[in-house]
Amino acid sequence: MAETRPHITISGDDRYGVVAATSHESHVADHMLRRVGFERLPDSNHYGLREPDRDPTRRGQQAVQSLRVAQYAVTSDAAYDVSVQAAPRTNRDPLVQLKNRSAALVARAGEAASARALDADIRAAQVVVHDQVRDPEGTLRAVGTDLRTREGLLLHGEGDLRFVESRLEHTSRAFDAFYAIPGNERRDPRLSMMQRAQAATAISPARAGAVLPQQPATAVAYRSATAPQQPTRAR
Incomplete structure (x- = not known):
């Protein structure tokens, strides 16, 4: 069964901050990118994160997570890919553990935002x-x-x-x-x-074998007309 899963790439840009691009034009991808905070850049088929100077790394990570939770295939720079930043559990460095916990919180926040959006869509019919x-x-x-x-x-x-x-x-x-x-x-x-x-359109076996009654033929007999009797003259 084919799924609608447009490929989306998210990366950093010196002019626009966090930008996104799709592998092909899709109104579904356009809708989802706007849902997670992007808007179409002027005279371009790329998208830029709204308010690019407001915590771009964290918001870029949330956008990547939300799109993946919504079953879209997403590639991104390492700065916005929480899965790439996750370190092995055996590392006991307090700073690394803190980063891992922060990444997990960001991932959960992205999933929660996606779930809340879906619940709102259901309530709004x-x-x-x-x-x-x-x-x-x-x-x-x-x-x-x-x-x-x-x-x-x-x-x-x-x-x-x-x-x-x-x-x-x-x-x-x-x-x-x-x-x-x-x-x-x-x-x-x-x-x-x-x-x-x-069942409504099928012919039942009883009806299929039934023979419509024949109307009896009516015999019509024609009699020749008799000549009228001549009156008898008295002698």
């Missing part, structure tokens, strides 16, 4: 949740539609901890993936609708 079920691990999984982009969504989690697991080109594909989740015993309602439609 911009994202519609069609069905949901708990998987064998107890995680709430759901299928929905982003009414702005017409994409199908697979969601996991709930409340302020609900995230977009994947974005699919059509809602029907999202339904296929949702009902294929291991442990999901829900019946696909589309199947029952198809069955009812087929």
